[in-house]
Amino acid sequence: MTLKLESESTTRVRIEAGGADALDNTILKASAELLRAQHQETDPRLPAEQLSKLIESLRVVNELTIELLRDISVDELMKFLMDKVFETLMPDRGVVLLRSRLTNELIPAVVRVAEGMSADDIRLSKTLVAQVVEKRNGLILAAPLENEGEVVGLIYVDSQVGHRSFEEADLRLLTSLANVAAAKIQNARLMAEAAEKKQMDREFALAREIQQRLLPESPPTIPGYELQGSNTASRQVSGDYFDFRARSDGKVYAAIADVCGKGVGPALLMASLQASFHAWADESVPVAEMTGRLSEAISRRTGPDRFITFFLVLLDPATGDVEYTNAGHNPGILLKCDGSLQELSSHGLPLALFPGKPYGSSRFTLGAGDLLCLYTDGVTEANSPDGTEFGFPRLKEFLGGQVGRMPLEIEDSLLKELEEHAQGEPFADDRTLVMIRRTPAA
Template sequence: RIAYESRVADLRAVLQLSRELGASTELMPLLQKVESAALTVLGCERATVFVYDDATNELYSSVATGVDEIRFGADQGIAGEAVRTGEVIHVPDAYADDRFNPDIDRKTGFRTRNMITIPLIGIDAKIVGVLQVLNKTSGQFDAWDHELVRTFGAQVGVALQRQLLLEHYAEKQRIEHDLSIARDIQQGLIPSRPAEIAGFEVAGWNKPADETGGDCYDYFERDDGSLAVTIADATGHGIGPALVIAECRALFRASVAMSRDLGEITARVNDLLCDDLPDDRFVTAFLGLLDPERGALSYLSAGHGPLFRYTRASDTIEELPANGFPLGIMPNADWPAPEDFVLAPGDLFVVVTDGFFECLNADRQQLGTQRLTDLIRALRDRPCRDIIAGMHDAVLNWVGDAPQDDDLTALVIRKT
């Protein structure tokens, strides 16, 4: 009779725990409830939940141990065997079992005598963790403890999976919110109105592959009436390159405000980026100055090319190479003299990032610069924005249903 009433009380305690776990909204309090309830219901000295991290194939816990987070491979020790087999494992003498790893005891000062280890399984039969109950206070774990820990573990597995899914969703929402803010900030760096400079028509456009991009364009008027125009392309795309590009834009703006010497400006930006960027990062960039009095364009291209120059008089297009190397690679470098030429009415100068000509079709073939050259020539009499739209349409038609895998940025200049 006493044993029966004790078991009923145990099951009621498990049922009460199930209700409490269903109301839990955070992982750490949930784990604390589980471990605290296990001490009472199972009559043990310690209980530990190890959560399974499927991204790293590790088990981790920090609640019961009282030390910094403990992590180990999900194929190690008794807990690892429970993950592998999906079976409850009873160890009556821990230190006599070769599978037992005493490292946690050494770290915590705890002495494990006996244990039951049970895999925690979600509603889709997926392993979400492991529960270990250690040192039965009345001696050894018995058959009833086995049944009770199975029932206990089934409730915990479902609750833990639910909580992990909730936290994953919340983290995803937070990341999406942060990316949305980053995207809004980055889009705020793009010029909000058309460039105004006598004798020229200028249009720019940007479409990142992700929420944020690693390309940008910019134009702004200097005090002397000239117009600075830039395009920059950081390696990769996403939030990291987006931060690099934001820095690059700020450096160009600050440097152009202090000097008209393109070599000096580029050298300053390059040296600062060399200080900030890791070894595997760099930026290709185009920096130009439009002079309305001369009707001229001066530019330096730091590893950014090819550039496309259409000449009305000869009705021809040239592909011009970069005349410098990428930024952020070599500090204290010598820069070549800028290119400088006068544009005649109808002449075009087109700068794009490599997402245009390196885009791939279903056969893994690139659009290439020749097709882009032919398209620019075909659209040479259209407004600058129409030329950009035509190039974008060409990319869309070329790649078909494939997702955009690189940022697209274009800058088109026409002498009017």
């Protein structure tokens, strides 16, 4: 690894492969263990030189501590740390390595060599640790950047033979400086993580607001019918979609969809589906043809691992006739006024899986008092704490007891029943509902 120094010379920090675990926790703990093994001199009659050195050490630690109170970056603090180390310990070379939060590897943050020194490799290995811990040759110091038991990096300094040798007091000073710096690094990282999370939350909130505007604010008013739709996201943004769209010929589309996956990606694909659907909704084409068009359009905008289950309904309010295409979606449920149930099964694969493949369609008549219910799998797959799903049979059983009720009332009751089933267990998927009921004749 080659780094550019302030002196415009270059040096490398090399971590040698001294075995399968050449750089393990030993190098990070060695100096701390050595420090704990030593007993600080307690005799008040210290020689003047030792006393002077102790006062100087306290001054340096105090200066670094004051730096913590300033709003400076970790990079600036590391340079200041190295300034103080070279000012007081006068090593020939030094390096600060910080542990990456992503890879957990040690990465050089600051590298420095004394004026006039050659830019040889700085090598960290178990051999080095043995020299520090066992031989105590006085030419090398290394201390972990440790705070509250967490090691966030390492500071290393050395001196060439004949220049100077280090003492235990130097190690105590280096370790103290390392601990102070580690506190700042941890605090800076926590603040950065909090700021990043706050920014992400703001972006998700904005994405959710935009997405909600793509969904109908309220269903259209159609004499003789009651329409209801809702979307409850399990995360900040949803991969589910529902819509109502009146055509110029008086017929009305109702649609529901579930994009594969969760998060921002599916939400963007949902927006693409909405845009395509609205672009073609005014054309008087059969639902099977519309579904095929949407499948081809979505396939051009996504990869092979993305698809959308889709259920499209076209209602003729004048007659109650309904034409529908189910593209790999959950079976729709038709609740008749006599309490009987009819499942509306699939006509083909989800959108974008096999673009160009034609879809089929089916028809039925929505009689007075009949209710059509469409939903996404977040409803049927809602889990209880023991992992039991709400399930399709239970949904049918629930709907069987809703004859004569308004869609909004049914929706409220169903969402409440899902909450009772979950018993506080987080919902793993979005819950979206679309219902159309033909009101009974007066």
